[in-house]
Amino acid sequence: MKKKVIVTGCAGFIGSNLVDLLLKKNFSVLGIDNLSTGHLRNLDDANKNKNFHFVKFDLLDIKKIKNLFKNIDMVFHLAANADVRFGIDNPKKDLEQNTIVTFNILESMRVNGVKKIIFSSTGSIYGETSIIPTPENVEFPIQTSFYGASKLACEGLIQAYCDHYNFKSWIFRFVSILGERYSHGHVYDFYKKLLKNNNSLSVLGNGKQKKSYLNIKDCLSAIMIAIRKSPKKVNIYNLGTNQFSTVSNSVNQITKRLSLKPKINYKGGKRGWPGDVPTIYLNTKKIRKLGWKPKYTINESIIETLEFLIKNKWLLKKN
Amino acid sequence: MKKKVIVTGCAGFIGSNLVDLLLKKNFSVLGIDNLSTGHLRNLDDANKNKNFHFVKFDLLDIKKIKNLFKNIDMVFHLAANADVRFGIDNPKKDLEQNTIVTFNILESMRVNGVKKIIFSSTGSIYGETSIIPTPENVEFPIQTSFYGASKLACEGLIQAYCDHYNFKSWIFRFVSILGERYSHGHVYDFYKKLLKNNNSLSVLGNGKQKKSYLNIKDCLSAIMIAIRKSPKKVNIYNLGTNQFSTVSNSVNQITKRLSLKPKINYKGGKRGWPGDVPTIYLNTKKIRKLGWKPKYTINESIIETLEFLIKNKWLLKKN
Numbered sequence: 001m002k003k004k005v006i007v008t009g010c011a012g013f014i015g016s017n018l019v020d021l022l023l024k025k026n027f028s029v030l031g032i033d034n035l036s037t038g039h040l041r042n043l044d045d046a047n048k049n050k051n052f053h054f055v056k057f058d059l060l061d062i063k064k065i066k067n068l069f070k071n072i073d074m075v076f077h078l079a080a081n082a083d084v085r086f087g088i089d090n091p092k093k094d095l096e097q098n099t100i101v102t103f104n105i106l107e108s109m110r111v112n113g114v115k116k117i118i119f120s121s122t123g124s125i126y127g128e129t130s131i132i133p134t135p136e137n138v139e140f141p142i143q144t145s146f147y148g149a150s151k152l153a154c155e156g157l158i159q160a161y162c163d164h165y166n167f168k169s170w171i172f173r174f175v176s177i178l179g180e181r182y183s184h185g186h187v188y189d190f191y192k193k194l195l196k197n198n199n200s201l202s203v204l205g206n207g208k209q210k211k212s213y214l215n216i217k218d219c220l221s222a223i224m225i226a227i228r229k230s231p232k233k234v235n236i237y238n239l240g241t242n243q244f245s246t247v248s249n250s251v252n253q254i255t256k257r258l259s260l261k262p263k264i265n266y267k268g269g270k271r272g273w274p275g276d277v278p279t280i281y282l283n284t285k286k287i288r289k290l291g292w293k294p295k296y297t298i299n300e301s302i303i304e305t306l307e308f309l310i311k312n313k314w315l316l317k318k319n
Numbered sequence: 320m321k322k323k324v325i326v327t328g329c330a331g332f333i334g335s336n337l338v339d340l341l342l343k344k345n346f347s348v349l350g351i352d353n354l355s356t357g358h359l360r361n362l363d364d365a366n367k368n369k370n371f372h373f374v375k376f377d378l379l380d381i382k383k384i385k386n387l388f389k390n391i392d393m394v395f396h397l398a399a400n401a402d403v404r405f406g407i408d409n410p411k412k413d414l415e416q417n418t419i420v421t422f423n424i425l426e427s428m429r430v431n432g433v434k435k436i437i438f439s440s441t442g443s444i445y446g447e448t449s450i451i452p453t454p455e456n457v458e459f460p461i462q463t464s465f466y467g468a469s470k471l472a473c474e475g476l477i478q479a480y481c482d483h484y485n486f487k488s489w490i491f492r493f494v495s496i497l498g499e500r501y502s503h504g505h506v507y508d509f510y511k512k513l514l515k516n517n518n519s520l521s522v523l524g525n526g527k528q529k530k531s532y533l534n535i536k537d538c539l540s541a542i543m544i545a546i547r548k549s550p551k552k553v554n555i556y557n558l559g560t561n562q563f564s565t566v567s568n569s570v571n572q573i574t575k576r577l578s579l580k581p582k583i584n585y586k587g588g589k590r591g592w593p594g595d596v597p598t599i600y601l602n603t604k605k606i607r608k609l610g611w612k613p614k615y616t617i618n619e620s621i622i623e624t625l626e627f628l629i630k631n632k633w634l635l636k637k638n
Contacts, residue, residue: 011457036450040602058419085591087479088483088484089428089481091422091425091479091480091483092426094420095418095419095422095476099414099418099472100414100419103410103411103414106410107410107411127478135458136459137458138457138458138459139456139457140455140456140457140458140460141458142555143474143475143478143479143482144478144479144482145479145482145483146476146479146483148475148479149472149475149476149478149479150475152471152472152475153418153468153471153472153475155462156462156467156469156471156472157410157414157465157468157472158461158463159446159462159463159468160406160410160462160463160464160465160467160468160594161410163462163463163464163593163594164406164407164410164464164465164593164594165407200506221572230426234461236461263456274482274483275479275482
């Protein structure tokens with residue numbers, strides 16, 4: 001019989017790519033999304049497959065979602081508040097949509113005897129650590145964002161469930177992911193602004209933030225390898241490339257591809273926004289030891305993302 | 320004008336001792352407690368002081384508590400789920416009473432412009448680390464209890480508030496605290512059992528768990544010194560003695576003082592209960608650098624606790 005899995009956040013950038021991959025690998029997939037930031041169009045391919053079922057639910061409502069977890073083999077919990085920049089305006093959103101929702105997922109799993117969870121955490125969880133590239137077992141972090149704090153809370157909950165109820169977990173601390181269906185972040189913002197005005201471009205921060213990025217295809221292949229090869233109850237992996245890019249480099253890649261020479265106005269400051277971490281560059285030796293390595297460079301991924309946005313201008317119309 | 324402070328969990332063991340100390344130091348104190356595990360009798364002295372006011376509120380109800388935070392200088396947030404052993408039976412309690420309540424406190428502070436928070440965290444936050452004695456900046460921990468996970472979530476939230484809204488915080492990771500008004504934990508359990516049956520004593524685990532303990536008076540003096548001398552936005556301190564005690568040693572101290580020779584039945588296993596951490600022994604160099612050191616040994620504190628319970632048998636009647 002086919003293995004049945006749940007993907008939360010299935011209409012999002014990462015979630016929908018994961019759904020397509022899981023269907024290709026012959027899983028039966030129940031996708032859940034509240035469509036707050038996800039797009040049904042991301043599920044166009046999946047919806048043609050009889051092994052895919054979509055339900056629209058807000059995961060905050062544990063009573064409604066509990067029954068969905070019957071006879072499920074594994075849960076890919078990707079649903080989260082994606083508006084990471086706006087924590088300062090509404091700290092409750094990260095608490096609810098990340099921490100409390102993750103608790104609801106874990107409880108729904110527990111009461112239905114589901115014991116395997118794959119979780120999308122974040123490199124932001126390390127705060128402004130001075131250890132760069134940052135390994136998974138770096139010193140006890142200090143949080144600098146509500147997003148990071150909420151993901152830390154989720155990780156702790158998952159670990160306690162693993163300990164107490166014999167769950168098995170795969171926790172992935174992502175850098176920013178790029179590629180097809182990307183729908184928010186700096187490439188999106190820059191392209192949108194340049195479409196409106198190609199003479200000048202305002203950039204948050206001083207342009208020197210150093211961030212690593214990973215292609216969605218590399219991200220998913222890492223997840224799949226880790227699921228096959230991880231021996232422990234709690235398995236934590238950084239996911240990223242062995243490269244970083246400055247924001248200025250991203251701007252250069254984008255303007256070059258668009259053959260534009262806008263005046264760049266840096267807004268200044270080492271952070272782009274409150275809670276922005278100036279450097280996210282992760283040590284990925286642990287996942288590489290499983291035999292994984294990324295196929296795409298950061299610059300290739302930036303261009304792939306831009307090409308996707310050029311072909312999918314409908315995405316730029318939101319907000 | 321007197322500085323006005325809030326103490327949450329004011330009717331509890333640590334909270335009520337803190338209230339008495341703050342009143343002695345001439346603060347005006349607003350005490351909040353839902354009396355779920357606290358005792359009004361702990362506030363008998365405080366209630367004689369005109370600078371103390373008590374309100375009974377459940378901190379889960381943010382609408383009701385918000386207005387209490389007007390014109391407050393500092394918040395000592397000690398309220399928490401004290402039933403640390405029963406996380407496995409009700410994981411929601413730690414989420415609600417620790418994580419969500421702490422969020423409510425932080426939000427109530429923010430909307431009222433209150434920016435200083437003292438928080439009681441726990442040595443359990445380090446999970447089953449192999450670094451003993453454990454320093455504050457030990458490697459990124461893996462949680463092994465809902466209690467630890469919920470306190471980790473609180474710490475992350477507090478740190479994000481410090482970063483985004485310019486709060487200042489003092490986070491104390493406690494070992495178990497002993498002394499007057501102690502009302503749950505191993506000394507309590509052993510004494511209660513021996514009162515019922517002094518021929519035999521059942522002990523959870525194998526008796527070899529190594530735990531550090533700290534006297535309430537030493538705990539409070541550390542907090543007061545840290546508040547005066549900590550320079551950073553986020554100040555994290557382990558609090559404990561430079562000693563540990565095995566559970567067997569505690570049993571010996573107690574039976575000796577009571578002149579009993581019961582048969583000891585160890586239930587076995589390195590943990591006393593799911594989520595119990597077999598060894599909690601913290602490196603306290605950081606707080607000692609501020610000039611603090613504990614005055615009481617663990618054995619002195621065990622005996623002091625026992626003497627208190629002998630004089631306050633009403634405490635043993637609950638449950």
